[in-house]
Amino acid sequence: MTGRFTKFAATVAMIAGLASPAWAKVQVEWWDFLAGGDGVRMKALIQQFNAEHPDIEIKGTTLEWGMPFYTKVRTAVAVGEGPDIMTYHLSRLPLALEEGVLSPITDADLATAGLSKEEFFPASIAAASDEAGQLMALPFDIHAIVLYYNKTALAGSKWLDTDGNLTGLESVEDMTELLTWAKEQGFSDPLSFQTAGGGGTWRTFYTLFTQQGGQLVTDGQVLEGDNLAKATRAIQILADWRAAGLIPEQAEYEASVALFSGKKSILFINGVWEVPTYKDQSTAGTLGFDWSANEVPQLLDQRSTWADSHGFAIPNDPNMSQETRDAVLTIIGWMEKHSLAWGEAGHIPAYKPTVDSAEYQGMEPNATYAVLAETAAFDPRTRIAGVASPVYDAVDNLIAPAVHGFLSPEDAALQMQEQLQSLLD
Structure with missing residues (x-):
């Protein structure tokens, strides 16, 4: 009964000229540990993304930095209550692999995000990969x-x-x-x-x-x-x-x-x-x-x-729908391509096209110390x-x-x- 009603409601909405009914929006649960200036900038990026994507809504939650965050992730993922996307320190990757909390990011995933490994600094890609070279997160910055x-x-x-x-x-x-x-x-x-x-x-x-x-x-x-x-x-x-x-x-x-x-x-x-x-x-x-x-x-x-690097990671959730995963990858790709704003926080964007841009090269002292990447x-x-x-x-x-x-x-x-x-x- 519910399925027939939903189809009927969608048909009515389309007749009324509403191309994207409100309940068709994909909601993505986001967790981060970003406070201070980092938190302000990330919230602004989330707001901008939501404004530009009527079909996807990021629902952001900021948790306490450090051990409380990673303990929460480990326990939540274990019982299937984790987020859809989260920020992650790449220095924590070895422990994450042992705990099995991350979902691998495949070449097909990268294509969905509109990204390629070659567009990132090699050191950050290595830090985001397991020993076999499988990508387990997408680096967002290099903070040194x-x-x-x-x-x-x-x-x-x-x-x-x-x-x-x-x-x-x-x-x-x-x-x-x-x-x-x-x-x-x-x-x-x-x-x-x-x-x-x-x-x-x-x-x-x-x-x-x-x-x-x-x-x-x-x-x-x-x-x-x-x-x-x-x-x-x-x-x-x-x-x-x-x-x-x-x-x-x-x-x-x-x-x-x-x-x-x-x-x-x-x-x-x-x-x-x-x-x-x-x-x-x-x-x-x-x-x-x-x-x-x-x-x-x-x-x-x-x-x-x-x-170290802040990265974007996808929790290991076998029940995540393809629709949600595609939305998550769309978010990651958009964030990487808008990482100039993150560079303003002092970080070196891991996405090389941002660092190579005229806008970033005019940002000092950031452009001077970016060589350390x-x-x-x-x-x-x-x-x-x-x-x-x-x-x-x-x-x-x-x-x-x-x-x-x-x-x-x-x-x-x-x-x-x-x-x-x-x-x-």
Whole structure:
């Protein structure tokens, strides 16, 4: 009876001139973890998509970032109550594969989305794929750490070139010289980052570690061979800077941001997501100095910078209709092709046509540091790494204390090796 009534109602609607009756709209359940400026921009993109697509409606829900989000996804997907599409950190992909929460994205899916793998940066596609090369998510951005700097304070020094970019930083010794000079100029904490632990300490450590060619996990073994010595060296560099008063003591995230904006630090290592913060302050005239951001310099053996990606993933739901899946793929394709707005949040769009566009190339400092997408060092491909993982616990319990002199770098690296290995054995 219901089916006959629906057909009758649709016929009446068509006779009345309504080409797309309201109940024919595909509703897509969307989950993300995006707060702050990222959340504002994503909500604006969702609104624009909905306005342009009368046949598809994104119903968005924002959940708490980190472990709460991924726990919710795991439990919801397990009982068939997950969303139709969700944002996902690609650093969490190995654990997602183990949990079986993601649906593979096929070449046919890409065609439906109007996309191809070749249109994305290779590093982000690799991070979005399983070991066999099967795509499990679509990368939306590459968000890395960059080096923010006070251009006003560096003006006339040997560390600023004629284009206003940092120069002359080709070794740890070069960086130490600049920081020591800045200390003498009255900057109490010359290089700021989140030194108390957490993401900031991990990202800085991992950049120095991978600049030595370090690999956290190889063939299931943590810090095998000379990787232990490389981890020790990375910790030692940070500990030496702390001992010399060149980085702050126990700075939490918010404090590390304030040290740079408050002219206590001449340099600041943080994610590209803080670019809008300083752009807004500059526009409002509240910052008090000129600034910019460059790729973290190569201080050791090779160019490398910690990075992660926000991606779009489809939960593993065998009951999802083809109509809903096609709508999800339409959303993903549209979002990728409108990622210039996401670039305004500081992120490097993973979709190369956006980065190559004249609009993005005119966006500074974004266009300058976008080169790091070619040498981005994603978190190790292991279930113990990634956002809100045991690696973060090791940073809080071992690396940060060693940086602050409570543990030797050697002991910290060795205990990190032992603790993480026990989780893989």
